[in-house]
Amino acid sequence: MDANAQNKLLPEVENFLSNGPLRAMIGGQQVESSNGNTFETHDPGSGEKLAEIFNMQTEDVNHAVDTATETFKGSGWAKLPQNERSVHMHRLADAVEKHKAVFDQLESLDCGKVLVQAEMDIQNFIDTMRYYGDLALHVQRRTVLPAKGHEAFTVRLPWGPCGFIIPWNFPFLLAGWGIGPAMAAGNTCVIKPAEDSPLSTLYLAHIARDAGIPDGVINVIPGLGEVTGAALAGNPNLKRMSFTGSPEIGREIASKCGANLVPIKCELGGKGAAVVCDDVDIPDTAQKLVEAITFHTGQVCCDATRWLIQKNIYDSFVSECVDRMQKIHIGYQLDESTQMGPVVNQKQKERVLGYLERGVKEGAELVLEGGKAEVPSRNGHYVKPALLAGSLDNVAACEEIFGPVAYLAPYETDEQAIEMTNNTDYGLGNSVWSSNLERAHGVAEQMVAGNSWINGHNLVVHGVPYAGIGKSGMGGGVLSIETLLDYWRPLTVLRPL
Ligand code: NAI
Ligand code: MG
Numbered sequence: 001m002d003a004n005a006q007n008k009l010l011p012e013v014e015n016f017l018s019n020g021p022l023r024a025m026i027g028g029q030q031v032e033s034s035n036g037n038t039f040e041t042h043d044p045g046s047g048e049k050l051a052e053i054f055n056m057q058t059e060d061v062n063h064a065v066d067t068a069t070e071t072f073k074g075s076g077w078a079k080l081p082q083n084e085r086s087v088h089m090h091r092l093a094d095a096v097e098k099h100k101a102v103f104d105q106l107e108s109l110d111c112g113k114v115l116v117q118a119e120m121d122i123q124n125f126i127d128t129m130r131y132y133g134d135l136a137l138h139v140q141r142r143t144v145l146p147a148k149g150h151e152a153f154t155v156r157l158p159w160g161p162c163g164f165i166i167p168w169n170f171p172f173l174l175a176g177w178g179i180g181p182a183m184a185a186g187n188t189c190v191i192k193p194a195e196d197s198p199l200s201t202l203y204l205a206h207i208a209r210d211a212g213i214p215d216g217v218i219n220v221i222p223g224l225g226e227v228t229g230a231a232l233a234g235n236p237n238l239k240r241m242s243f244t245g246s247p248e249i250g251r252e253i254a255s256k257c258g259a260n261l262v263p264i265k266c267e268l269g270g271k272g273a274a275v276v277c278d279d280v281d282i283p284d285t286a287q288k289l290v291e292a293i294t295f296h297t298g299q300v301c302c303d304a305t306r307w308l309i310q311k312n313i314y315d316s317f318v319s320e321c322v323d324r325m326q327k328i329h330i331g332y333q334l335d336e337s338t339q340m341g342p343v344v345n346q347k348q349k350e351r352v353l354g355y356l357e358r359g360v361k362e363g364a365e366l367v368l369e370g371g372k373a374e375v376p377s378r379n380g381h382y383v384k385p386a387l388l389a390g391s392l393d394n395v396a397a398c399e400e401i402f403g404p405v406a407y408l409a410p411y412e413t414d415e416q417a418i419e420m421t422n423n424t425d426y427g428l429g430n431s432v433w434s435s436n437l438e439r440a441h442g443v444a445e446q447m448v449a450g451n452s453w454i455n456g457h458n459l460v461v462h463g464v465p466y467a468g469i470g471k472s473g474m475g476g477g478v479l480s481i482e483t484l485l486d487y488w489r490p491l492t493v494l495r496p497l
Contacts (some may be wrong), residue, residue: 028215
C-alpha cells in the first residue's frame with residue numbers, strides 16, 4: 001500500500017486490510033471461494049493494491065442464495081413483528097455509525113472518493129436504514145376489501161432471498177438503497193459488490209452480527225462480474241433482483257432474470273441535461289454546475305453532462321465555468337485540500353480520455369482541454385475537468401462518459417431546450433435553472449426522464465422517489481415508499497360468507 005496513505009489510516013482499517021485474502025460472508029460464516037481463486041482491489045489514487053479477496057464461484061453463489069433462502073424460512077426474521085424488525089434496522093444504523101470513521105476511510109480508499117464525499121455516502125446509508133425502518137412501521141399491510149358475499153382482504157408479505165449487484169461509484173450508499181427496503185420488509189439479501197470497491201460492504205458483513213441481525217440475512221459475495229455477478233443473475237431461486245450499473249450489463253442481467261421470471265429493478269446510466277435560462281445568477285449557477293460535474297470526478301449516473309445554455313448568456317456563462325474548473329484542486333482522495341480525486345481505474349481513465357479524443361475528431365470544439373492530470377508522488381488515475389461544445393450528434397454528447405466532462409450547446413427558445421433535452425435514449429435526471437419559477441416549472445414538467453430538478457442537480461432526498469426510464473432503467477422509485485412496497489408480495493385472501 002502507498003506509504004503516504006498508510007500514515008493516515010486508522011488501526012482498524014489497517015487490520016482489516018492486512019487479513020487478506022478477505023472472505024465472503026455467508027450465513028454468518030467467513031467463506032473462501034471453492035476453488036481458492038482471488039482478485040485484488042486497488043487504491044485509485046495511488047494505483048497500489050489494497051487487498052486480495054476471494055472470487056466467489058457459481059457453487060459459492062448458489063450456496064449463498066440457498067443460505068438466504070433457509071434464513072428466510074427458518075430464522076424468524078421474515079416473521080418478526082414489524083416494530084421489532086424496525087428496531088434491528090436502527091441497530092444496524094447505530095453499528096455503522098459507531099464504526100463510521102472506518103467505513104469513511106475504506107470507501108474513500110477503495111473507490112477514490114474524496115473523504116468528505118465518502119463521509120456523506122456512509123451517512124446516507126445510515127439514514128436509509130433508519131428511513132426504511134421507520135417507514136415500514138407506517139405501511140398498512142392488511143387491507144380489507146368490500147366484496148359481495150365474501151370476506152376479502154389483501155396482505156403484503158416478504159418475498160424471500162433477494163439479489164443485489166452494485167457498481168463501484170457509490171458502493172456503500174447504493175448497497176443501502178438496495179438492502180434498506182428489502183430488509184425492512186423482511187427479506188434476506190445476497191449482495192455482490194463491485195470488484196473495484198468491495199471493502200465497505202465486506203466490512204458491513206462483519207458488523208451485522210453485532211447489530212443483532214440474524215446470520216444469513218446479509219450475505220456478501222465478492223467477485224468478478226463475469227463470474228460471481230453472472231452466477232447471481234442466473235440463479236432461479238432468487239425472488240427479486242436489483243442491479244445498478246451500465247445499460248449493457250443491465251440488459252444481460254435482465255435477460256437472465258427474464259428467463260427465470262425473477263422480477264428485476266435496473267438503475268442504469270444517464271446523459272442528463274442542465275437547461276440554463278438567461279435570467280439566472282450566472283456566477284452562482286456556474287459554480288453549482290461545476291460542482292455537479294466534478295462531484296466524485298463526474299462518475300455519477302444522474303450527472304448533468306449536457307449543458308444547454310440560452311444563447312444571449314452563452315459566452316459569459318461558459319467563461320465563468322472555465323474559470324472555476326481551472327481552479328479545481330485535483331489530488332489524492334484522503335488529502336484535505338483535494339476537491340477532485342482520481343477516477344476509479346485505468347480503464348475508466350482511458351474511457352474519459354478516449355471520449356475527448358473521439359469528440360474532437362467528430363468536430364467538437366475543445367473549450368477546456370482536460371486530459372491526464374499529474375499528482376505529485378501519486379501514481380493514480382487522475383484526469384482534469386474538460387468542456388466540449390458543438391453539435392449534439394457528437395459521440396461525446398450522446399454517450400455516457402462517466403468523468404468530469406460536460407458538453408455545451410446554445411439554445412434560443414425554451415421549446416428548443418426541451419426538445420434538445422429529450423433527444424436521448426436515456427431518462428434519469430435533468431435540471432432547469434431560472435429565477436422565474438413559473439418558467440422553470442413549465443420546462444421541468446416537459447422533460448422526459450425520471451427526475452426533473454429546479455435550480456439544483458444530483459438532488460436525492462429520502463422520501464422522494466428516484467428512478468430512471470428508457471435506457472436509464474426500469475422499476476425504480478428508490479428512496480421512497482414505492483421500493484418498499486416492491487419488497488412485499490401481495491396476497492389476496494377470499495372466503496365465501
Ligand atoms: P458494470 O455495469 O460492468 O458493473 C456494475 C456491476 O455489475 C459490478 O458489480 C460488476 O461486477 C457487475 N457485472 C459486470 N458484468 C457482469 C455480468 N456479466 N453479470 C453480472 N454482473 C456483472 O459497469 P463498469 O464496467 O464497472 O462501468 C462501465 C460503465 O458503466 C461506466 O463507465 C459507466 O458509464 C457505467 N456505469 C454506470 C453506473 C451507474 O450508476 N448508473 C455505475 C457504474 C458504471
Ligand atoms: Mg478499489
